[in-house]
Amino acid sequence: MEYxxxxxxxxxxxxxxxxxxGHKTAQRLAFHMLTLPEEKALEFAGAIVDxxxxxxxxxxxxxxxxxxxxxxxxxxxxxxTVLCVVEEPRDILAMERTHEFKxxxxxxxxxxxxxxxxxxxxxxxxxxxxxxxDAEVREVILATNPDIExxxxxxxxxxxxxxxxxxxxxxxxxxxxxxxxxYADEITLAxxxxxxxxx
Amino acid sequence: MEYxxxxxxxxxxxxxxxxxxGHKTAQRLAFHMLTLPEEKALEFAGAIVDxxxxxxxxxxxxxxxxxxxxxxxxxxxxxxTVLCVVEEPRDILAMERTHEFKxxxxxxxxxxxxxxxxxxxxxxxxxxxxxxxDAEVREVILATNPDIExxxxxxxxxxxxxxxxxxxxxxxxxxxxxxxxxYADEITLAxxxxxxxxx
Numbered sequence: 001m002e003y004x005x006x007x008x009x010x011x012x013x014x015x016x017x018x019x020x021x022g023h024k025t026a027q028r029l030a031f032h033m034l035t036l037p038e039e040k041a042l043e044f045a046g047a048i049v050d051x052x053x054x055x056x057x058x059x060x061x062x063x064x065x066x067x068x069x070x071x072x073x074x075x076x077x078x079x080x081t082v083l084c085v086v087e088e089p090r091d092i093l094a095m096e097r098t099h100e101f102k103x104x105x106x107x108x109x110x111x112x113x114x115x116x117x118x119x120x121x122x123x124x125x126x127x128x129x130x131x132x133x134d135a136e137v138r139e140v141i142l143a144t145n146p147d148i149e150x151x152x153x154x155x156x157x158x159x160x161x162x163x164x165x166x167x168x169x170x171x172x173x174x175x176x177x178x179x180x181x182x183y184a185d186e187i188t189l190a191x192x193x194x195x196x197x198x199x
Numbered sequence: 200m201e202y203x204x205x206x207x208x209x210x211x212x213x214x215x216x217x218x219x220x221g222h223k224t225a226q227r228l229a230f231h232m233l234t235l236p237e238e239k240a241l242e243f244a245g246a247i248v249d250x251x252x253x254x255x256x257x258x259x260x261x262x263x264x265x266x267x268x269x270x271x272x273x274x275x276x277x278x279x280t281v282l283c284v285v286e287e288p289r290d291i292l293a294m295e296r297t298h299e300f301k302x303x304x305x306x307x308x309x310x311x312x313x314x315x316x317x318x319x320x321x322x323x324x325x326x327x328x329x330x331x332x333d334a335e336v337r338e339v340i341l342a343t344n345p346d347i348e349x350x351x352x353x354x355x356x357x358x359x360x361x362x363x364x365x366x367x368x369x370x371x372x373x374x375x376x377x378x379x380x381x382y383a384d385e386i387t388l389a390x391x392x393x394x395x396x397x398x
Contacts, residue, residue, distance in 0.1 A: 041251045047206070052240045
C-alpha cells in the first residue's frame, strides 16, 4: 500500500539522495518542509536554484564563486607567489579559518583514485601546470587530504612540479592521518601549515 | 572575511535551518548540491515546490494528501467505526506499517502543551469532536506519544469523548515510555495495538 501521496514520497526520495541522510531523516526533513510556511519552503527551493544558476568555477583557481574572479584570486593583499593545492572548495574555508595562509589556492576537484577510475586528466592538474608556467610561483603547498589517494596525488604532483624549480611542500602531519581536512580544528591546521616539509 | 559567495552562504544557511542539521552538515549538503548536475539540483528544488503546492490537509482526518480525500479516508475496506488519533501525519505511516490497524485516523497536528503555549483550540480537537458527533464511531484509540504532553492530551481527550458513550483506548505501553511513536519498531507497535487498555 502507498502510505504517502506522490509529491511527499518524491520529496522524501529527494532528501534521501543527499549524502548522510537516511530514510527516517529524509522523512523528518520532508515533513518539516511541509509544515513550513509556503514562503519559507519556496525560499529554500529558491536558494538551490539561485546557487546552481549563479555559482561557477573561478577561471583561475577553480574555487566556487558568483564573480568573474573569486575574491581570493582578485585580492591584492594575497601573496601571488605561494599556491595551496586543495581537493575541494570547502577545504579553502578550512585553510582560511587558520588565518595562517596568505597565498592563492588551486582546487583540484578530486584526487587521483584508480579505484574510482579518476585519473590525472579528470581533475584540474593540467590547469595547475599551466598556472605554474605562466605565473611567478615560488612555492606550492600540497594540501590534499592525508589519506591514501591524497598522499598519492601529492606525490604525483610533486614529481610534475619539481622540474619547474618550484619549492614543493606538504602540510605537516599535525592533521590526524586518515582524517579529513574539513574536520581539522584551526590550531591543528595552523600548526600543520607552520611545520610543512619539503617533498 | 567572507569566504563564501553569497548564494553559497545563503544555501548553507537554508540547510542549517532544517531540524537536526548543524553547520558542518549544512556545508556538506550545500556543496553536494553544487556538484550535482543542474537538472538533479533543480529536480530537488522542484520537489519542494511541488509538495508545497499540491499537498494539503485531508478535510476529514487532516492527514497530508494531494487528493480531495486521503486514500485512507476514501478506502472502502477501512473500518469506519474505529478512529486512531495521532499527533502528526508521519505517525500514520508508523501505524500502517504494523498492518494491525484497519480503521481511520485523526491527526491532531500537535499536542496540548502549556509550556509551548499550545492549548486545546490550537490543535484539531474541535474537528475530532465534530467527527464523533456525526459518525458511527464505536472506539477511539488515543495514539499520542507516551511522553508528558502526549499522555496529558490523551487524558484530556478521553474526558471529552466519554460522554459520547464511545470506547476510548490508549496504546499499551509496549512502546518505551518517554520515547517517540515514529521510532518504534513494527512488532513493538503491533503489540501495543493488541494490548490497548480502557481509559
